[in-house]
Amino acid sequence: MRSTLKLAVPIAVAALALGACGTKGGETSAGGAGGSAKAACDQKIGMFGALTGPNANLGIYIQNGVNLALDDYNKKHADCKVTLENYDSQGDPTQAPALAKKAIDDKKVVGIVGPAFSGESKAADPAFNEAGLVTITPSATNPKLADNGWKTFFRVLGNDATQGPAAAKYIKDTLKANKPFVIDDASEYGKGLADIVRQDLGSAVVGNDTVQQKQTDFSASVTKVKSSGADALFYGGYAPEAAPLVKQLRDAGWKGTFVAADGVKDQSFIDNAGPAADGAIVTCPCVPADIAPDFAKAYKAKYNQDPNTYSGEGYDAATILLDGIAAGKDRSSMIDFVKSYDKKGVTKQLKFDAKGESSDIKVFAYTVQGGKFVSAGEIK
Incomplete structure (x- = not known):
């Protein structure tokens, strides 16, 4: 399945309320912390999750959303682009600590989308917390992750x-x-x-x-x-x-x-x-495509398929970090920026409580019909 993904096709996502609202010269007014600041250049965000191995599809679905967010951001900031660094964990917690160290040692990385799985989050997040490197997971749902007092932990979806x-x-x-x-x-x-x-x-x-x-x-x-x-x-x-x-x-x-x-x-x-x-x-706790039709249209234009599990959440997590970069935040100041973030994303209102949990939580049911997952609606 991975070979069918077209990761390099640029598209415009003008209809989406995504990323920072950039203006000429790199001055921005970004959601969350407020105010205008000069965006730092030559910065990176990381994507931490399975990109190969038996659970690769879930990581690739997220990565697709992250890449779409980067497309939108870099189109608006052509003279000050952000790049993506991938940390392929294969969903294996035993690989997570070494990958976390690799991300921490790269001082250009100012935030991480992920880790994608709960086990690798438990293994890697203590190091991220100690280093002060923000992580925004679009998919790790174990509730106990938010109970560790990690100041760098945030989750853009409901937990289990x-x-x-x-x-x-x-x-x-x-x-x-x-x-x-x-x-x-x-x-x-x-x-x-x-x-x-x-x-x-x-x-x-x-x-x-x-x-x-x-x-x-x-x-x-x-x-x-x-x-x-x-x-x-x-x-x-x-x-x-x-x-x-x-x-x-x-x-x-x-x-x-x-x-x-x-x-x-x-x-x-x-x-x-x-x-x-x-x-x-x-x-x-992931939204069906009809909840975010503009995002779904942009995703299909880029990948020739509908958004899949946590693609939208990956987009939202990346957008928060990109808004921070546009607002001039570095690794240390990104924490407070994310804490105070409050802006509409493609999946929900993006806002966090004191433990880093999403303040807007919904759970949907899907049924398998005709070889696809079909939304059966929100479970209320």
């Missing part, structure tokens, strides 16, 4: 303390499932989210199980699910394991509804599961 209850509510109220089963993949993200769903479903849960990332044989879990009589299954984990899991469940004759969350909202889940993915429900 919102997504978990929303998924449980959907299972109870929309699916009207009476016998849900819950499986997690033991990751920082997957187990954390599944535990919240377990708590909210309470005594209705008829069984629990844990699998491992990179596992391919789920026969033991399939047997447990079938013997429990489950009419719905919530899976906390990522697409590479979700696809063979649902396929093996369907091959064994299980007829219940497969429910997962944002880590599975990846086209590879549908492609690898085939017909077994039909009817699956995926929750996500």
